[in-house]
Amino acid sequence: MRTDYHGSSSPNMTSFGRSILSMKRDPAVHSIDHETQNQDPEIEAFLRQVYQRFHDLSSVDSHELLSVSWISNLLDVFLCCQEEFRIVLFNRKSGFGKQPVDKLISEYFDRSVKGLDVCNAVRDGIEQIRQWQKQLEIVLCALDDQKHVGEGQIRRAKKALIDLEIGMLDEKDNVNIAHRNRSFGRYQKDSQRHNSLKRFRSLSWSVSRTWSASKQLQAIGNNFFPPKSNEIVATNGMAMAVYAMSCVFLFVMWVLVAAIPCQDRGLQLHFNIPKSFVWGGPMVSLHEKVLEEARRRDRRNSCGLLREIYGIEKSASLMNELTDSIRFPLGEEKEEEVRKGVEELRVVYGGLKMGLDPLEKQVREVFHRIVKSRIEGLDLIARGNE
Numbered sequence: 001m002r003t004d005y006h007g008s009s010s011p012n013m014t015s016f017g018r019s020i021l022s023m024k025r026d027p028a029v030h031s032i033d034h035e036t037q038n039q040d041p042e043i044e045a046f047l048r049q050v051y052q053r054f055h056d057l058s059s060v061d062s063h064e065l066l067s068v069s070w071i072s073n074l075l076d077v078f079l080c081c082q083e084e085f086r087i088v089l090f091n092r093k094s095g096f097g098k099q100p101v102d103k104l105i106s107e108y109f110d111r112s113v114k115g116l117d118v119c120n121a122v123r124d125g126i127e128q129i130r131q132w133q134k135q136l137e138i139v140l141c142a143l144d145d146q147k148h149v150g151e152g153q154i155r156r157a158k159k160a161l162i163d164l165e166i167g168m169l170d171e172k173d174n175v176n177i178a179h180r181n182r183s184f185g186r187y188q189k190d191s192q193r194h195n196s197l198k199r200f201r202s203l204s205w206s207v208s209r210t211w212s213a214s215k216q217l218q219a220i221g222n223n224f225f226p227p228k229s230n231e232i233v234a235t236n237g238m239a240m241a242v243y244a245m246s247c248v249f250l251f252v253m254w255v256l257v258a259a260i261p262c263q264d265r266g267l268q269l270h271f272n273i274p275k276s277f278v279w280g281g282p283m284v285s286l287h288e289k290v291l292e293e294a295r296r297r298d299r300r301n302s303c304g305l306l307r308e309i310y311g312i313e314k315s316a317s318l319m320n321e322l323t324d325s326i327r328f329p330l331g332e333e334k335e336e337e338v339r340k341g342v343e344e345l346r347v348v349y350g351g352l353k354m355g356l357d358p359l360e361k362q363v364r365e366v367f368h369r370i371v372k373s374r375i376e377g378l379d380l381i382a383r384g385n386e
Contacts, residue, residue, distance in 0.1 A: 042091065043237040046084050047279040050244050053077045054282035058289070065289060066259050067307035068355035075362040078252045082369055085245045089377060092238065096384025101235055104242045105381060109374040111246060114220045118253045118262075119367040121207050121216075125260035125304065126360050128171065129352065132312055135164035136349045139319065143342045149335055151328050158323045164316050171261050171303040213257045214266025220250055226274050244280070247273055251283050256363075258290055259306040267294055308355070311348040319345060 057074060064070050095101055138160035142153045224246065227239035254269050271287050273280030293305055302309060319341045326334060 040237040042088060043241045046088055046241055047244055049084060050081060050248060051279040051282060053080065054286065058282045058286045062289075063307070065307070066255075066293060066305050068351060068359055071255070071259055071306070072355070072359055072362060074252060074255060075359075075366055078248060078366060079362075079369060081245060081248050082373055085241065086373055086376065088241055089380060093380050093384065095236075095238070096380050098384070100231065101238055102381050102384070104235070104239055105377055108242050108246055108249075109377050111220055111224075112249055112370050113374055114216060115249065115253050115370055116367060117207055117211060117216055118213065118220075118256060119363050119370070121211065121213055121262045122256045122260045122363050123360055124207065125262050126356055126363070128261050129304075129306075129309065130356060132164055132167060133349065133352045133356070135160045135167070136312065136316075136345055136352075139164075139345055140342065140349060143338060144346065149330055149338055154323055154326055154338075157319070161316055161320050161323065164312070165320065168303060168313065168316075172301055207263065209263070212264035212266075213262035214264050214268065217250075217254055217257060217266070217269050220253060221269055221271075224250070226277070240277075244277075247280060247283060251287065252366075254287075255290060258294065259304055261304045261309075265304070267291065308348060308351050311351070315341070315344045315348050 054077065057070070057077060060070060089105065092101075096105075139157045142157040142160070143149060227235075227243050231239040250269075251271065254267070254271065257265055258267055267290075271284070273284055275281075290305065293299060299305060299310065302313065322337055322341050326338075330338075
């Protein structure tokens with residue numbers, strides 16, 4: 001049975017691409033869960049894959065955590081787990097039409113459909129980052145590859161940096177959309193500003209203004225409890241498989257909201273997998289690492305924990321301070337400082353240019369996979385009840 005997901009654009013996907021039945025038993029996960037031992041080998045293998053995939057994700061260096069490439073790998077993991085879970089369900093279709101299996105699976109798909117709004121909001125957030133990327137591009141066009149940096153180039157770069165800073169502050173303050181857009185039209189006439197706002201809305205917002213990412217995560221996590229031993233035995237391990245997939249889903253949605261700008265972001269989510277469920281250990285470890293990142297003094301008020309957003313904030317702030325201190329005529333030492341600052345911005349810009357489009361495609365794929373899996377799962381339940 002081959003379950004590797006090939007729709008992803010991530011170059012690191014090969015490290016996650018082991019079949020759930022052909023993977024060698026690592027001694028560390030040989031007894032992945034005492035609750036499923038001697039029951040269903042395919043479900044044991046599925047849980048082993050959940051463990052291994054999240055163990056790989058949690059083993060990265062701290063500077064890679066929450067980067068665009070790491071988020072991309074996380075979405076690959078979700079897509080692979082979802083595909084493997086789909087196969088687990090399909091191979092047990094003869095058991096559908098019975099309780100409590102039907103109830104467990106229906107609840108999972110009802111929970112998963114709440115992630116569709118999260119995907120839409122995350123795509124909005126990616127578009128917001130693109131707006132900041134455009135300001136970086138203006139700075140680079142003004143200052144990069146210039147034989148001599150003149151006053152006109154500095155003034156143009158300074159305006160873009162101010163607009164970038166205002167745009168990011170607006171996102172942090174979570175103010176209304178009219179204020180969010182002011183950095184893109186501060187010097188325009190009223191009619192021009194209105195047209196700019198209209199265009200910006202069409203590019204960015206696909207969820208209601210009253211929608212809350214924090215409340216949506218709470219809705220996904222409501223009435224979400226580990227299965228009891230008797231439920232696991234009664235379902236031949238299926239209750240554990242559904243719970244594991246639910247944990248994967250909830251964790252991935254939580255990380256997306258933590259990393260990408262969203263309306264009413266919030267990380268206050270109760271996420272506690274029992275220690276006896278060994279497969280959940282790496283997921284719990286990652287949850288703690290993300291929270292530690294959010295608690296850092298320089299990240300507490302960030303509009304997103306994405307590593308590249310931190311790079312934008314840090315590099316743009318340094319360039320702002322540098323351009324404030326410039327006096328003309330520009331000395332060689334100061335000009336060299338400008339070029340170093342520009343080089344840092346170029347690295348940040350290059351990472352965004354390479355990573356945002358593939359990341360958005362993955363989020364779109366997650367959206368469609370959620371819809372497709374729910375349709376297939378509910379169809380299996382309906383056929384089992386015929």
